Every structure is written in structure tokens, then in C-alpha cells.
Amino acid sequence: MASEKIVFNEESYAIQGAIFAVYREMGSGFLESVYQECLERELTTRGIPFEAEKELQLFYNGEALRQRFKPDLICHGKIIIELKAVKALAPEHAAQVLNYLKSTGLTLGLLVNFGSHPKSQSNAWPYKQEERHEPRKPRMGRNGKADGLPFFRVLRVFRG
Numbered sequence: 001m002a003s004e005k006i007v008f009n010e011e012s013y014a015i016q017g018a019i020f021a022v023y024r025e026m027g028s029g030f031l032e033s034v035y036q037e038c039l040e041r042e043l044t045t046r047g048i049p050f051e052a053e054k055e056l057q058l059f060y061n062g063e064a065l066r067q068r069f070k071p072d073l074i075c076h077g078k079i080i081i082e083l084k085a086v087k088a089l090a091p092e093h094a095a096q097v098l099n100y101l102k103s104t105g106l107t108l109g110l111l112v113n114f115g116s117h118p119k120s121q122s123n124a125w126p127y128k129q130e131e132r133h134e135p136r137k138p139r140m141g142r143n144g145k146a147d148g149l150p151f152f153r154v155l156r157v158f159r160g
Contacts (some may be wrong), residue, residue, distance in 0.1 A: 032083050
């Protein structure tokens with residue numbers, strides 16, 4: 001929503017710059033793993049801290065599950081990046097990122113599709129946490145206080 005305050009502006013703009021650089025160089029048509037390797041190199045070149053496919057714990061009714069999940073990238077320790085290389089994003093892709101945000105308590109997720117072209121679009125939607133039975137760890141806002149709502153942003157990159 002245009003009226004919502006975007007969290008982690010500087011960090012997300014730096015990440016988007018790296019994403020656009022990868023797409024300008026590689027274009028569309030490759031597998032997701034190719035884009036991930038390129039993006040990891042670009043983030044390293046730009047000095048943007050990240051962890052690739054970090055295994056994260058899942059919980060059910062407050063108990064740890066054996067199953068884990070691995071988001072493609074976590075940048076700055078607070079921004080989840082999920083990469084896709086598909087013709088069009090499906091609702092399941094958005095649900096995947098929203099579930100990552102719910103499970104981790106992080107406040108910003110970027111869903112990046114390297115397969116779409118020729119237009120570029122970037123949207124952010126606030127995501128409100130539903131009532132939960134167990135307490136969640138606090139979410140950190142831009143000001144360092146536990147007041148930030150999670151945001152979800154879709155990026156479709158294009159070759160200009």
C-alpha cells in the first residue's frame with residue numbers, strides 16, 4: 001500500500017540494486033539456482049551481508065518440528081529473499097514468503113521473479129499476524145523497537 005511506511009528502506013534498496021544488476025547481466029531463461037549464485041556474488045561485491053539457504057526451525061503448538069525450511073537468502077539478518085524463475089508468480093509463492101515471515105518473526109520478505117519480463121513492478125503489502133496460541137518473539141521496527149509489521153514485497157525485474 002502506498003500509504004504504508006516501508007521498513008528497512010536503505011537495506012531493501014541496496015538489495016534491489018543487486019537484483020537489477022543480476023538481471024541486466026543475465027536476462028531471463030535460467031534456473032533459479034543460477035540467479036541465486038549470481039545474486040550471492042553481487043551481494044558480496046556490494047558488501048551486503050547475507051546467509052544463503054540458512055536452515056531455520058519450524059514449530060507446531062510451541063514444539064519444534066523435525067522439518068526445517070531454508071529461505072533462499074536472508075540479508076542483514078532481517079530480510080528474507082525468495083527467488084523464482086517462472087513466467088508468472090502464483091499465490092503459492094506469496095504464501096511461501098508469508099509463512100517464512102510468520103515462522104521467523106522477521107518483518108520484510110522480498111519475492112523476486114527473474115522469469116517475468118518485459119515490465120518491472122515492485123509492491124509492498126503489510127501483513128498482520130493472526131492471533132496465535134503461543135507468544136511470538138517481538139518484531140523489530142526500523143527504530144529498533146518491537147513495533148514493526150511484516151512487509152511483503154514482490155519484485156519483477158526486467159532488462160531495460
